[in-house]
Amino acid sequence: MQPDQAPSLYDRLGGVYNIATVVDDLIDRVMSDPRLNKNPAVDEAHHRVSPAGFKFLVTEMVCWAGGGPQQYSGRPMGDSHRHLSITEDEWDSFMDDLHQSLAKFQVPPAEESELVAIVESTKDAIVVVPPLGAGPPNQ
Template sequence: MSTPSTASLYERLGGVYAIAAVVDAFIDRIMVNPKLNANPLVDEAHHRVPKAGFKYLVTEMVCMATGGPQRYTGKSMADSHRHLKITPAEWDVFAQDFKAVLDQFKVPEREQQELFELVGTTRGDIVMEEAPSARKAG
């Protein structure tokens, strides 16, 4: 058993069941967010993939990234997001939804900060830094 000071982020978050509950609420929230679905490519993806499978893969990923025993079996972040042409503004909306769900589940600030650091490492694979006008032309 780990002590609180040596416990992994996975352990401090409560393990797979607690992480799955947060992912469940988060995916439900982002799948219907009108600001995210204003991007027609995101909207199409949100309606193409079954929510249950999406939630499963995100749970795997979060568990693995936070030190749990699970192994992520999905596509790379670049392969699963490159075609969606996600803008920095859309990333910010995603982050706001993530923060709201973490607050809803009363995730402590230290753990929230660590989660945002982990999520931040994926930004370069997910966000297109081009101007919105370039996105429409492409």
Template sequence: MRSLLFAFALAAAACGSKQPRTPTAAPPPTTPLYDRLGRLDAIKAIVKDFVEERVAKDPRIRARFATVDVAHLEQMLTEQICEATGGPCKYTGKSMKDAHAGMAITEAEWRAFVEDLVASMIRFDVPKAEQDELIGKLATMHDDIVGK
């Protein structure tokens, strides 16, 4: 009797194992943008190129940055991008409202700034999807920066 029960239990278990699995949607790829950009060294290089080779030479906005502490600005932008993209940094600078208060930055200046950043990303071979993703994250700051 015991061996019959055992055989029955085995059969039931085998039967159970043939149950089809409930289909579940494959999870989306979750590699943080931070990693896809190439992590901290890549972000630092992009920011340096952006500040020193694009913004500082862009007649549309360079006057805004004439007296700015370049090393500090690069450090702040690096921390900010690192944090916003899921990296291990903590942004230690001012809020975007405070940093740009009283500047009355225009839409045209905003566009120039974004175009310069895209140019730096292209120079460092950042794929279009990642470019768009970073710009999308920064776009959430638009209303704290423009027209204040």
């Protein structure tokens, strides 16, 4: 870091250990959230993937996106989520889980806003919007 350069989000969050702690809590919330698991495809995915592996990839992604030295090694968001038919309501439930985890660890407002913006940048690749006139996705 250059002397006149502001610290990265990664550094302001305290690095990989602090990020991993928040991600650990978030993924535990997400994987047991009945609002998300009412979607059969999401429920099946939550029982098929290893929680530890999921936590690793999310930690890696947040660290990378926050300016840390990690490189995200997972699949693109669309490839890993599109088949789950995630709805707008399910996205909102996920975001609620995220806000609960950030509040639990007292992430400061500025850093919370930056993290939320990073997560929001993935929404278009994750949420499936049904074609006009098609009605809501099957649940």
